[in-house]
Every structure is written in C-alpha cells, then in structure tokens.
Amino acid sequence: MVYFIRHGQTDYSERNTKIYQGFGVNLAKLSESGIAQVKEAAKDERLKGADIILSSPYTRAVQTASILSKELDIDIAIETDLHEWLENKNYIHENDEVTENSYLEYEKTHGKYPLGKEKLWEDAASIKKRVLKVLNKYCDYERVIVACHGVMIQATTGKEFPEYAEILEFDLEKNSLMNSPFEASETDLKNCILILRDITGKQDVNELAIRILNIIGAKGGDYSVNTIRAFAEAYLKESRKNIVSE
Template sequence: MKIIFVRHGEPDYRELEERFYTGFGMDLAPLSEKGRQQAQELCQNPLFQSADLLVASAVTRALETASYLACATGLPLKVEPLLHEWQVYESGRKNFETARTLFLENNGKLLPDSPIQYETAEDMRVRFIESLAKYRDYQKIVVVTHRMLMRQFVPNETIDFCQVIECEIEI
C-alpha cells in the first residue's frame, strides 16, 4: 500500500504547561499559529490528489492538521487512536529526553536494565500495521501522525512539521 506520511504542524504547549499537564495530557495541545499556517500551506501539495483516504492520529495536533487537509481535498477522514506518538511510560520532560536518547542509542530496542521504560521500535511498527489493516483495500492513503512513528518506516533523521513523505508499506 502506498502511504503518504504527513507529520503534524507545530503545536503550542503553553497553556497546558502553565496548568502543569503531563503525559498524554500534553497531547491535547492545539497547533500554534505557525502550525496552522504550515497545515494550510500543506494542502497545496499535488500528491494528495491521488489519495483515496485520509487517516489521522487522534492526538489534537495531528487531528487539527488533518482537518485542514480534509477540508481542502475532500478526502474522507478516519481517526485512529493507535497512531499516537511514541510512548514513554514515565512522565516528565527529563524522562522523555532520557528515553529518547536510550531509544536512539539502542536502535529502538528496550534493554532489560533500562532505567526508563518506553515503547520499542518494533512495538510501534506492529501498532501502526495493525491500526491500518482495515484499510488494506485502499491503494493510497494519507496518514497524519507523529515523527517517531514515521521514523519506523522512513529513513529520514529529521522530519519537519508538515513534512510529506511517500512510501510503500506492506500492510
């Protein structure tokens, strides 16, 4: 299946940080004004004209990005809660950064003596494939999701906000 990956636009965490939200609470953050502009500009990409369906993570920043695409393209929008960002099982920014460093150092594996528990690369791949299995009859779908999940399928070290990457994935 052809997948057109789209990373969500730039989020704005300020209000949630001011209220001390953590963990999945941070996933409620909307796009920043710059993120909304990125999402609107994204809609001009001609690659979307050949897509059959738009599937988005249920996380606010991805869903808001997808809403711009759905309005501009007329593609039907499906929301998939399992297309969320990579999970770190301890809260706090410091733990997240430590987990990300360990994840990258260990090529996505979780070592038995890891001081922080996190989702492995293989777990993310399986979660993605399982969540998209119901769409296998489609030829080409747009998936609005998150950088760490996208990195399990595309080799890009850096994936910018609203970056578009097309690839073929066996679902």
C-alpha cells in the same frame, strides 16, 4: 500508497497549565505557523484524490488532518494506535524528566532495547508493528494520508526524522505484515524462547522461536504471552503428529 504527514508546529505556550498538564499536553493545538505549514502541504499533488485521511488521536494531528480534509475534501478516520512513541509502554504518563531521559536513550540505541534488557519505553519495532496493524485495515485503498508524529513515522519508514508537515511516501504492499510477518520485538522473542524452554525442556530453541513468531505475524501479529504459548503448543503438537505419521 501511504502518505505520512507529520503534524504542523504545535503551540505549547500553555504547557503545564490548565488542562495541558501531564498527558494533557497532547491536547495542545497547532501554532499559526503550524496551520500555515499544513495548508502549504495540502497543495502537494500527491495528496489530491486520496481515498481517506487517517489521524492520530492527539489534537495536533487531528487539527492537521482537519485542515487537510477541508483543503482536499477528503473524509477523516481517527485511529487510536497511530499515537506518538510512548515513554512508558504500559500507557502510564511519566514526568518531563523521565520522558526526556527515555527518549535520549531511545535515540542512542536507535529504538532498540540494549541486548538482554527490557525498558519501559516503546521500542521502534513495537511502534512499527502497531502502525502496520492499522494500515493493513486500509490495504484496499489506493492512496491513504496519515496525519501523525515524527518518531512514529521514523520508526515505521526507517527514514530520517521528518520536519513539520513534511510528507513521506510509504509503500504498504512492500511493508505489510503479510509480506514481512516477522515484526515481533526483542521482548516478544525473549518471551517465546522462555515459553519454548518451559514446554520442551530444551535450551536451544531460538530458531524455533523465530519460526513460531513468523507464523503469528502472518496471522495478524498478536504477540501476547498467551497467544505465543497457544501457537507454540499447537505447533509442537502438530510436529509430533507428523513425526509419528512418518
């Protein structure tokens, strides 16, 4: 079982000053209230005896994890792909106005790109995919605590946006990439369709694209364009061999 816990309330009083400008805002520490929230959450019986605490690399999550570690006597591991939602999926930090507008659009569309359009912001399917890749590395652990972020938790669990230091349970076995392989985003599907049209010269390849993305998902979920093309070519080659042998 995975126990997601959102970080405690953060102290942004020095935002846009000193080292807290731009992406540096993610270095902000917890407020006194935030520290108290996490200490209270550490009393939850579900967290006691967990095997490990995973943490996002952002300070507010790491500090949350460190408090839990001290209170529960559990080791911490930092996992960089447990970061919060990205306003720019190319890892380019945008200004506050762009970030706010992007998040408003994310909320309005429930984390999905408008049909036929691709945005710079990270969609919910991509968030869940990267989080599950991390969690699958710890699938042999009985209980895992994950100190992380609100949008990330919401996208992964499909539940309501959590309060500060709120704990949400997540059954990894039921949600793993191996059991639910098709975790590709709409962009991945679009890329696969374009690649298949290029290879086959046919337009109606949607079902085949989904089949190939499922295969990729079952083998780890690397949906890069080069990987999709390699799997598509191998799949079509094998299909042609089977037809000839029949």
